[in-house]
Amino acid sequence: MPAIEHLAPPGTDFATDPYPVYALLRERGPVHHVPTADSGNIWLIVGHDEARAALTDPRLRNDIRHSSGWTDDGGHAIGRNMLQTDPPDHTRLRDLVAREFTRRRVASLRPRVERITGDLLDAMAPLGRADLVESLAMPLPVAVICELIGVPAADRNAFHGWSTEIVHPTDPASGDAAAQAMTAYLTALVDDKRREPGDDLLSALAAPAPSGEDRLSPEELLGMAFLLLVAGHETTVNLVSGAVHALLTHPEQLDALRADPALLAGAVEETLRHNGPVITSAHRFTAEPVEIGGTTIPAGESVLVVLASASRDPERFPDPDHFDIRRDTRGHLAFGHGIHHCPGAPLARLEAAVALEALLGRFPDLALDADPADLVWRSGMLRGLRRLPVRYTPREPGER
DSSP, rough: OOGGOOOOOOTTTTTOHHHHHHHHHHHSSSSSEEEEETTTTEEHHHHHHHHHHTTTTTTEESSGSSSSTTTGGGGGGOOOOOOGOOOOHHHHHHHHHTTTSOHHHHTTHHHHHHHHHHHHHHHHHTTTTEIIHHHTTHHHHHHHHHHHTTGGGGGGHHHHHHHHHHHSSSSSSHHEEEEHHHHHHHHHHHHHHHHHHHHHHHHHHHOOOOOOTTOHHHHHHHHHHHHHHHHHHHEEEEEEEEHHHHHHHHHHHHHHHHHGOOOOOOOHHHHHHHOOBBBSSOEEEESSSEEEEEEEOOOEEEEOOOHHHTTTTTSSSSSTTSSSSTTTTTTOOOTTTTGGGGGTTHHHHHHHHHHHOOOOOOOTOEESSOGGGGEEEEEEEEOOOOOEEOOOOOOOOTOO
16 A cells, blocks of 8 residues: 555645545545554554544554564653553553542633633734734744643743644654753753742642652653644634635635524534544553454554544544534544543643634634635644734724
C-alpha cells in the first residue's frame, strides 16, 4: 500500500482534507497497516465501533516501553505525563490532577472567559478585518489556561511559540530547541511555585503532600505542567477557529444558529464531530497480539486510533460529511474515550461556546475574507487553520 499521504484523490491534499482518505480506508475495512512519511509503518483503526473498543482495550498500552522498537525513555516529550503512561501510574496521575481540575473550577472560569473574549473582540471591533486565529482563537485559550496553571502574562507569547513549534515543528532541530526551551521554562516555573505558591493549579500540584498522601514526582510534575499547558490550549485554538470556519462556509447552518441560539451547544459538538481538532489518539502499543475488527495486530506494534475517521463513520453517523448543528452527535470521539478521555473537555467546550456566542453577537455580518480553497491547515495529530481571515462592519469597542 502507498503511504497514507499519497492515497488522497487527484487534485486533493491529505493535509488540507484527510477525510476522503479515511473514507477510502473505511470502505476497505476498519483496520489497516500503512506506511507514513513520519512514523514508518503503523496500524490505523478507522471504524467507529472498532476505535471505541480499542480506546478501552487494556492490551493497547500508552507506555512506549511496550513498543518493539523501544530502546530508552526518549519517547517522553517533556517529563512523564498521563498521556504516556498506563494504569496504575496513569490512574494515580489522573486522580491527582482531577482533585484540582474539577468541573466546578471550570464552571467558575466562565466570567473570566467572557471578559477575556470581550476584550479581544473590543480590539477587533474598529478594524473591520482580522485574522481570527491571531485575534481570538489563539489568545483566548492561551490566556485562560495560563491563568489557570499560573503562567505569568509576560511569558505567554513565548510559551505559545514553543508549544506551536513542539506540536507542529518547522523542522526537527526547531522542534527539539522548542522542547528544550519549554523544559527549562517549566522547570523554573515549578521551582517558583514551590517557593512562592499562588492560587493556581500548578501551585496546588506542586504543594507538599499531607502525611500519607501521594504527590507528583519532579518528573511527573514537569510532565503534568507540559501536558496541561499544551493540550489545554492547542486543541481549543483549533476548535474555536474550526467552528467559525464551519459556520461561515455553511451559511444555512449559521442562519439556523442565529435564528435559534439554543443550537449553540449543538454547533460546538458538531464541529468536534465533523472536523475536530485532534485527528488521532496518541500512539498506543500492543502488549500482546490483539484482534480488532477481524485483523490481528502483532505484539509490540504501534497503533493510532483515528478519532477523526471514527467520528465520520457512516455506520454511526448518517451522511457523516454533512455539517449539521441539529445532528445527534452522541458517540463522537473528538475527546477520546475511556481512561484517556481528555480531562480538559469541559473547559474546551466552555471556551468555544463563549467565543462563538460573543463573536456572532458582536458582528452580525461576519464573513470569510478569503477563498476557502486558499486556507492552509496544519496537519499531524492535531488539525487546525494557520489563519482565518474574516471581515465585518467596523464598530466601536463594546458596541453591540
